[in-house]
Amino acid sequence: MVSSEYGFKQFSDHEFYGRQNALLVDLAGVGSGQRIVDLACGTGGVTKIIADRLKDAKDSVVIGIDHSSSALKQAMEELKGRRNTAVQFVQSQMENISEAVKERADTIILCNAIHYIPDKDALLAEIRRTLKPGGKLAFNTTFYDGSLPEETLIFYRKWMLKANRVLRREYGMSPTKAEKVEARKQLTPAEYSALLERHGFEIVQQKIDTVEFTKEGFLDISTFSDFIEGSLPGVPFETASAALQAGVNEAFEEMKVDWIPRNWLDIVAVRK
Numbered sequence: 001m002v003s004s005e006y007g008f009k010q011f012s013d014h015e016f017y018g019r020q021n022a023l024l025v026d027l028a029g030v031g032s033g034q035r036i037v038d039l040a041c042g043t044g045g046v047t048k049i050i051a052d053r054l055k056d057a058k059d060s061v062v063i064g065i066d067h068s069s070s071a072l073k074q075a076m077e078e079l080k081g082r083r084n085t086a087v088q089f090v091q092s093q094m095e096n097i098s099e100a101v102k103e104r105a106d107t108i109i110l111c112n113a114i115h116y117i118p119d120k121d122a123l124l125a126e127i128r129r130t131l132k133p134g135g136k137l138a139f140n141t142t143f144y145d146g147s148l149p150e151e152t153l154i155f156y157r158k159w160m161l162k163a164n165r166v167l168r169r170e171y172g173m174s175p176t177k178a179e180k181v182e183a184r185k186q187l188t189p190a191e192y193s194a195l196l197e198r199h200g201f202e203i204v205q206q207k208i209d210t211v212e213f214t215k216e217g218f219l220d221i222s223t224f225s226d227f228i229e230g231s232l233p234g235v236p237f238e239t240a241s242a243a244l245q246a247g248v249n250e251a252f253e254e255m256k257v258d259w260i261p262r263n264w265l266d267i268v269a270v271r272k
Helices: 015-028 045-053 069-079 094-100 120-130 150-171 189-198 215-221 225-231 237-255
Strands: 035-039 061-066 086-091 105-111 131-141 201-214 259-271
Touching: 015 045, 015 105, 015 131, 015 201, 015 259, 035 045, 035 094, 045 061, 045 069, 045 086, 045 105, 061 069, 061 094, 069 086, 094 120, 105 120, 120 131, 120 189, 150 237, 150 259, 189 201, 189 259, 201 215, 215 237, 225 237
Parallel strands: 035 061, 035 105, 061 086, 105 131
Antiparallel strands: 131 259, 201 259
């Protein structure tokens, strides 16, 4: 089990990350009287955004679902004491959502997590079973084929080159050759569209937002276990994280920039 020290919360607390997820919630059009599922809710950041949008809405229910018991415990602590909107948390894998949600949902929101699922067809079939006819699926991701603007590729090359140099020079280590983790097997927007259509969804909104990804954001994503495993496979987390952070600092200093643009894909689709 990965220590919470290498969890996602440190990165997810960044303003630009919260802003993108709030945008997705608003695109989904959550409203009064709905059953809304926050799938892969983690420590409850997006659950809180949804609950805030519904604070004056009656007969609404928000269900946060995540596989991590420690993340759910933190989410429950973060949202305790809310009385205007019913918030529930359920421990479950994303792929078992139809078993976890007893009544069909009006809206399912999935923030920056769909790229982790190896069998996306199975996931979409589960989501379809969980939604009411006419229900909405809203998801976003910044790990897709097209997320890196062409002009930023030099930064990523410098970052990884410098991180690997630090790893060899200071720790005498190199990454192992391994299969890519699922977050690094990226679909194009067109492939996501085909996936949705294949499972009986009609896309009603699809947009790409360009976000100013700060140096602090790159430093914090370098402490996240899944990113570490994808970037420097086979290297102990503590060592890999230190090398990645050193690479971030060196690349930003050399390029003399304050942020790097990165694209976020937002899709809202309706179950036919």
